[in-house]
Every structure is written in C-alpha cells, then in structure tokens.
Amino acid sequence: xxxxxxxxxxxxxxxxxxxxxxxxxxxxxxxxxxxxxxxxxxxxxxxxxxxxxxxxxxxxxxxxxxxxxxxxxxxxxxxxxxxxxxxxxxxxxxxxxxxxxxxxxxxxxxxxxxxxxxxxxxxxxxxxxxxxxxxxxxxxxxxxxxxxxxxxxxxxxxxxxxxxxxxxxxxxxxxxxxxxxxxxxxxxxxxxxxxxxxxxxxxxxxxxxxxxxxxxxxxxxxx
Numbered sequence: 001x002x003x004x005x006x007x008x009x010x011x012x013x014x015x016x017x018x019x020x021x022x023x024x025x026x027x028x029x030x031x032x033x034x035x036x037x038x039x040x041x042x043x044x045x046x047x048x049x050x051x052x053x054x055x056x057x058x059x060x061x062x063x064x065x066x067x068x069x070x071x072x073x074x075x076x077x078x079x080x081x082x083x084x085x086x087x088x089x090x091x092x093x094x095x096x097x098x099x100x101x102x103x104x105x106x107x108x109x110x111x112x113x114x115x116x117x118x119x120x121x122x123x124x125x126x127x128x129x130x131x132x133x134x135x136x137x138x139x140x141x142x143x144x145x146x147x148x149x150x151x152x153x154x155x156x157x158x159x160x161x162x163x164x165x166x167x168x169x170x171x172x173x174x175x176x177x178x179x180x181x182x183x184x185x186x187x188x189x190x191x192x193x194x195x196x197x198x199x200x201x202x203x204x205x206x207x208x209x210x211x212x213x214x215x216x217x218x219x220x221x222x223x
Contacts (some may be wrong), residue, residue, distance in 0.1 A: 004179040007135040007171050008187060009071045019067060019186040022060045023164065030052040031195060036221045037137075044221050046205075046212055047188070051135040051163050052088055053216065064185065065095045068161055071183050072100060072131055076158045080128040083107055083120075083155075085135075085146050091174045092163065093133035106131075107146045119149060126154035134162035137184065140171035144178055150167075159183070167213060188213055 008016045023029050028047045030037070037048040044080035054061055082179060084093025084106040097104035105122030112118055124130075129149055134143050135159075147157050165171065166188045175182050192209050195201045201209065212219050 002063060004176040005182065006167070006175050006182050006184065008190070009067070009161075009183045009185055015067070016186040016190045017194055019064065019163070020191040022063055022187070022201065023049070023054065023060045023191065024195065024198070025202075026054045026060050028151055029191060029195075031136065031201060031209070031223055033202075033208050036219075041139075041217075042186075043216050044150050045216065046209055046221075049164055052091075054163075055091055061095075062164060062186040065092070065099065067185050068092060068133070068163070069099045071110055071161045071185070072096060072102075075161075075183055076129075077183070079131045079158055081105065081124060081155070082133055083130050083146065083150060084133045085143055086222060088135040089133050089162075092135055096133055098206045109142065109145065120153065121188055124153070124155060127156065129156045129158050131158050132160040136164040136166075137171055137182075138166050140174040143192065144174055144180075147178060161185075164188075166216075168216060193206055202223045 028049060028051050031046060033046045036044045036046050039045055054064055079102060081096040081103045082093050084090040086106055086108045090106045093106060094104055105120055105124050108119050110119060132143065132146055137143055143160060150157050162184045164186055165184040198205050208222065
C-alpha cells in the first residue's frame with residue numbers, strides 16, 4: 001500500500017462490527033437526525049462520537065486496546081515507537097505502547113507556551129520508525145498535522161491507527177496524498193448498519209445517515 005489508503009482492520013468478518021458494538025455499549029456514540037450536533041468546525045452532524053467514554057469501562061477498554069495492539073503488531077511489526085495525538089489519542093497510545101513494550105511519545109497541536117515549549121513529549125531519536133495512534137479521524141487534518149511534525153523531526157512515519165473513522169472522501173484523499181497507510185478498528189458505515197440492526201435508528205432515518213457522509217460540510221439537517 002505504498003500509495004496510501006484507509007483500511008478497516010479485519011481479521012474476521014465481524015471484527016469491525018464488534019468494535020462498533022463496544023462503542024454503542026459504552027454510550028460513546030450519539031445519533032440524532034432531527035436534532036443534529038454542531039461540531040467545532042461548524043458542521044451539522046447527525047452523529048457525535050466520543051471514544052473517551054470507553055476509558056471508563058474496563059472490559060470494553062481492554063478489548064479495544066487489545067485490538068489496537070493487534071493492528072500495530074500485525075501491520076507495523078517494524079515500529080520502533082508509538083506517538084499519541086493529543087488529547088484524545090494520548091491514553092490509547094500509552095496503553096498500546098505499554099502492552100507492546102514500545103517507547104511512547106505524544107504530540108500536541110502546537111508547542112507549549114511555557115516551560116520548555118515542547119510540542120512533542122517524550123524521548124525519540126531521528127530515524128526511528130513511528131506509528132501514530134488516534135481515537136478517531138474525521139477530515140484527517142489534525143492527525144496529518146501530527147504526521148508533519150514527526151516527519152519534520154526526522155522520524156519515519158509508518159502509518160496511523162485509530163478506533164473510528166467517518167470515511168469522508170476528503171480524509172481518504174488526504175491519506176493518499178500523504179502516502180500513509182492507515183487502519184481503523186471500525187467506521188461510520190459499520191456503526192450505522194449495526195445501529196439499524198439493533199433498532200437504535202429509525203429505519204426511515206437510515207438513508208439520511210448514510211448520505212450525510214457524502215457531503216457533511218453542506219448538510220443542514222432535516223427540514
């Protein structure tokens with residue numbers, strides 16, 4: 001995959017659906033077509049995903065952490081180092097690095113304005129092969145800014161792993177442009193399909209939920 005791509009991590013046919021179910025069990029996902037959420041970008045969205053809630057459920061947390069470890073171990077066996085994306089990716093990166101016994105750093109959106117002014121916390125060396133750990137990816141902008149920081153420091157970014165991604169076309173193109181191999185444990189279509197099967201979503205809203213992803217920046221909600 002030297003051209004860069006977004007991939008679901010699938011060892012079996014049900015892997016991504018099992019992760020989606022864990023997110024629903026932890027109440028990490030809210031779905032609301034008629035009263036959409038407003039993201040920091042100003043986009044209107046029928047979904048809000050907060051994977052930090054998973055941290056409060058030990059058995060779900062352990063399952064998700066183990067699957068993330070499996071991705072890194074199987075897809076990036078040559079990794080020397082893991083890098084968490086601040087802030088939501090810090091905990092997942094630290095837990096994954098601990099289980100795999102790999103060195104760990106984390107990266108802020110910008111350098112601190114006090115102290116040593118660090119943007120990257122932890123010890124690293126130029127030339128090390130690093131995997132970026134995220135909780136979720138929407139447009140990919142903030143995650144790829146971290147890739148830029150690491151590359152500028154002379155680290156070789158092997159790829160990125162997240163728990164969830166929305167599968168936006170803009171993110172897929174950005175990952176391709178960066179020539180980055182990216183794996184996600186689950187994604188938006190898988191979660192919506194599962195929510196429909198479980199009766200969490202009104203069947204009449206399924207088409208709206210699926211079409212929202214095609215052009216989220218211009219979606220204004222249900223009139």
